[in-house]
Amino acid sequence: MKEAKHRINMEEQESGKVQEKVNDLEDVEANETKAHLPYLPLDMVKLIAKRLILVDYLHFRATCKMFHSVAPQIQWRTTTPRLENPSLSPWLVLFGKESVYSFIDPNHGEKYLINLPQVLKEGSIIRSSKDGWLLVTVRMSTFFFNPFTQALLPLADRSFRIRNPCMGFSSTPDSSECVAVEIEDKTANNSNFFVNYCSPGNEDWDEWEFEYTNFSFDCNSPVFYKGAFYYLGKEGNLGILKLNDEEHSFEVLTKPKPPCNGNFQKFLVECNGELLSIFVAPFGKWVRVFKLNESKMTWVRVENLGNYMLYVSHTSSMSAIVKSPGMENKIYFPRFYGESIVFYSLETDNYHSFKSKDVVDFYSTTELLCCGWIEPRWC
Structure with a gap:
C-alpha cells in the first residue's frame, strides 16, 4: 500500500x-x-x-x-473576405472542378477556391474581366459576376447562343456608362459584321450591322480606351468601335502600321494611360512590347516597363503597378512550368518562374486557354 x-x-x-x-x-x-x-x-x-x-x-x-x-479564418468555399485594402496584384482565374473558381497568385503561388452561384455551375465560360468583375456566359445567358463579393448581375436574355468569344465591357456594372459588347463575324452569306451590345437594366440586346472592312477580328477581348473599344486585328492593325447615342461607328486605322508582320500571338492592354501592344513570336521565341504614339500614330518599341507589370490572356489583359519586389518589368502569361506561373522578363529577354532560378524552356510550359486575369477587389 x-x-x-x-x-x-x-x-x-x-x-x-x-x-x-x-x-x-x-x-x-x-x-x-x-x-x-x-x-x-x-x-x-x-x-x-x-x-x-x-x-x-x-x-x-x-x-x-x-x-x-x-484574425478569423477565411472560409473560401462558403464566404468571401471583406478586407478593406484590395491592393493585390492580378490573379489568374479559371473554372475548376467541383463547381468552383480557382484563383492563383502568380507571385506567391498560392491557390484559392471560391464557390460559384448555382446558375453558373454548369457550362459557364469567362469572356472578359475588368475591375474585379467577370463577364460570364452560360449557354444563352450573360452575367456580370464579382467572385469576391458574390455579386451577380444578369444581362438581358438572348434568343441565340454566343458564338464569338470576342466580348468586352466598358466599366463596372454599377456604372451608368457600362455596356457589354460582342462582335459577330460575318457569315458565308453575308460580308458584314454585327455588334451586339447591352447595358445592365436593358430588356434586350441591341444589334448594329456595319459593312465589311479590311479587318479580321482576333479572339482577344477589346480594351475600352478613351471612350471607345479598341481591337487589335489578326494582321496587327487597330480597329475602333464607338457606340454613340446618335451614330455608331467602326473605323479601321490606316496608321499605325502593324509593328510586326507574321502569325503572332498578340494582346492589347492599357498601361498608365497609354495603349500597349504585345506580340509573341511562334513557339515563344521572343516577346516584344510597343507603345502607341498618338501624336504621330506610330508604334514605339518599349524595352523597359519601369515599375509596371503586364498580365495578358485572350479573355483579359491588364497592367498593374508593382506591389511586391521582383515583379516589375515582367509580362505574366497563363502558362505554367510545373505548378508555377510563367513570366517573360524584359530585362533578361527570357522566360522564368518564381519557383525556379533557371531560365524556363518555353517548350516545357503548358498554356491554359479557358482562363483570364482578375483584380482582387472586395469593394
Whole structure:
C-alpha cells in the first residue's frame, strides 16, 4: 500500500512538473508577443488585421496565438473576405472542378477556391474581366459576376447562343456608362459584321450591322480606351468601335502600321494611360512590347516597363503597378512550368518562374486557354 501511494505521489509530481513546463512555455510565448507589441492594445491589433491585404492577412494569422485569435479564418468555399485594402496584384482565374473558381497568385503561388452561384455551375465560360468583375456566359445567358463579393448581375436574355468569344465591357456594372459588347463575324452569306451590345437594366440586346472592312477580328477581348473599344486585328492593325447615342461607328486605322508582320500571338492592354501592344513570336521565341504614339500614330518599341507589370490572356489583359519586389518589368502569361506561373522578363529577354532560378524552356510550359486575369477587389 505504501509503495502504491508513493508511486501515485511521484506521478502527480511528474504531471505537475510537465504542466508547469507547459505553462512556462505559454508564458514565454505570451511575453515574447507582448515584447514585440508593447504598445498595441487588442483593439488596435484587430484594426490592423482588417486593413491587411489578403496574403499579408494569411501570414498575419500564422504569426502567433494572439494574432490567430484576432484574425478569423477565411472560409473560401462558403464566404468571401471583406478586407478593406484590395491592393493585390492580378490573379489568374479559371473554372475548376467541383463547381468552383480557382484563383492563383502568380507571385506567391498560392491557390484559392471560391464557390460559384448555382446558375453558373454548369457550362459557364469567362469572356472578359475588368475591375474585379467577370463577364460570364452560360449557354444563352450573360452575367456580370464579382467572385469576391458574390455579386451577380444578369444581362438581358438572348434568343441565340454566343458564338464569338470576342466580348468586352466598358466599366463596372454599377456604372451608368457600362455596356457589354460582342462582335459577330460575318457569315458565308453575308460580308458584314454585327455588334451586339447591352447595358445592365436593358430588356434586350441591341444589334448594329456595319459593312465589311479590311479587318479580321482576333479572339482577344477589346480594351475600352478613351471612350471607345479598341481591337487589335489578326494582321496587327487597330480597329475602333464607338457606340454613340446618335451614330455608331467602326473605323479601321490606316496608321499605325502593324509593328510586326507574321502569325503572332498578340494582346492589347492599357498601361498608365497609354495603349500597349504585345506580340509573341511562334513557339515563344521572343516577346516584344510597343507603345502607341498618338501624336504621330506610330508604334514605339518599349524595352523597359519601369515599375509596371503586364498580365495578358485572350479573355483579359491588364497592367498593374508593382506591389511586391521582383515583379516589375515582367509580362505574366497563363502558362505554367510545373505548378508555377510563367513570366517573360524584359530585362533578361527570357522566360522564368518564381519557383525556379533557371531560365524556363518555353517548350516545357503548358498554356491554359479557358482562363483570364482578375483584380482582387472586395469593394
